[in-house]
């Protein structure tokens with residue numbers, strides 16, 4: 230199982246959007262995908278239409294080792310897609326992780342227990358530099374850094390790269406950075422908005438040697454796809470899938486991705 234985490238140290242950078250569409254694209258190709266919602270805001274859980282019931286285990290119980298990892302995994306409404314959900318109760322994990330030796334390794338270790346059950350695991354992370362954010366990054370073989378095509382996005386990218394460097398310097402992060410995903414790239418007809426153009430150019434300069442994947446365009450269609458449960462292609466916008474196709478192409482080239490028999 231290959232683990233990919235989407236991380237970016239600000240809200241509204243496209244983390245959850247990237248996770249959702251990448252996971253669906255992989256699942257559609259026949260990969261068995263486990264999604265992990267590591268954000269107490271639980272947007273991913275919501276996007277997947279999963280309702281957490283009071284007595285059901287979530288990522289919180291999984292991280293605290295109160296249940297077997299399998300018991301925190303739920304089938305989603307989509308074929309080949311499973312979820313370890315979260316709700317706002319996940320906030321209390323901060324304290325647990327800070328008081329545990331090597332708290333940042335907890336998610337990585339837990340995911341190892343189910344590595345033979347899935348082909349790919351996709352982890353959505355919170356926007357703040359918290360313990361849960363660290364454990365989500367450290368769990369990754371490959372890191373995706375979505376960043377809004379704006380100065381805020383650039384700032385988020387810079388801070389995320391700094392954090393990754395810090396984690397690398399203490400040998401906590403052993404994965405690599407798969408790429409930067411420019412988010413909400415705005416075009417007016419055939420003309421790219423100045424702000425998008427400048428910030429994406431800056432992203433290329435800040436992330437020397439890091440792939441900048443085709444951007445997620447500013448578009449209502451992504452939300453529409455989430456709300457209706459249909460793919461962008463089914464809605465008649467196959468071109469909007471380009472960022473995720475590129476990411477999958479890179480992953481398939483670099484890793485021997487297996488398709489587990491159903």
Ligand SMILES: Nc1ncnc2c1ncn2[C@@H]1O[C@H](COP(=O)(O)OP(=O)(O)O)[C@@H](O)[C@H]1O
Nearest residue numbers: 240241242243244245246413446447448451452
């Ligand atoms: N292509 C898009 N264009 C414009 N807005 C988008 C697009 N995709 C998603 N959004 C909206 O942008 C917001 C932030 O996206 P999200 O993926 O939740 O970011 P993050 O997880 O980094 O906080 C969400 O409200 C979402 O509905």
Ligand SMILES: [Mg+2]
Nearest residue numbers: 244245268272
């Ligand atoms: Mg999010």
